[in-house]
């Protein structure tokens with residue numbers, strides 16, 4: 238009996254130590270807080286309104302980070318900041334640097350300390366990595382989420398929320414596997430692409446799945462969002478989000494058929510559809 242118990246304890250210890258150090262739970266998405274992951278393009282107010290609502294309404298503080306855009310400087314309306322104000326958000330602050338040393342200072346992160354919402358604008362996602370990865374800014378943004386806030390972003394601001402950084406190449410945005418490969422990983426073991434149908438990119442994610450076996454691909458079309466919390470991913474907005482999980486699903490019938498790994502198939506979800514990131518299964522269709 239003693240021998241058996243020891244084995245059980247050892248097995249438990251192995252299981253616990255096998256979890257990544259930064260992952261306190263089994264959730265694929267954030268345990269606390271919400272993500273609004275948007276596929277780029279011109280956004281309907283309903284998408285930005287969702288961010289304001291999840292941040293706690295008009296009186297909450299929202300920080301907008303336009304850095305991906307690559308402009309020499311930004312005004313206080315950069316990257317949807319003006320839209321958030323127009324919709325009624327009273328405290329919207331544009332925060333930007335390209336210098337990781339600046340991003341690593343207490344002074345720079347000040348606006349994030351009382352923020353309950355953070356929004357990443359579009360551009361090139363590697364710029365967000367070069368400016369913020371490993372800095373106090375990255376930590377403080379994460380803390381906003383852990384405290385129950387919302388992180389949102391469109392286009393580059395969508396891809397950065399993934400674990401594998403899709404389309405992170407400094408030379409070309411047509412390469413889905415580039416020289417920057419680590420995103421901010423608010424959703425674990427997931428790669429996120431954007432503008433997918435408008436730019437005819439729907440087959441590119443299959444290369445990421447070959448390169449990183451076991452990863453889940455999500456590619457979102459323009460003016461469409463995926464709202465993620467815990468293991469739930471709910472689609473809303475005008476168009477579709479594509480799921481690449483090695484299975485196939487259709488509105489014709491809810492039984493996913495397991496396909497060969499190299500099948501090259503994927504499937505589309507639309508507003509009202511809900512996907513379980515843990516089970517890797519559609520759990521609600523509209």
Ligand SMILES: *[C@@H]1O[C@H](CO)[C@@H](O)[C@H](O)[C@H]1NC(C)=O
Nearest residue numbers: 296297298328347348351352
């Ligand atoms: C957060 O702090 C900023 C100044 O850093 C202030 O303008 C804003 O009103 C504060 N927001 C809230 C909700 O307290």
Ligand SMILES: *[C@@H]1O[C@H](CO)[C@@H](O)[C@H](O)[C@H]1NC(C)=O
Nearest residue numbers: 294295296322323324325326
């Ligand atoms: C937020 O502000 C907008 C614009 O002023 C207003 O229309 C809306 O009713 C406000 N929302 C709430 C919940 O008060």
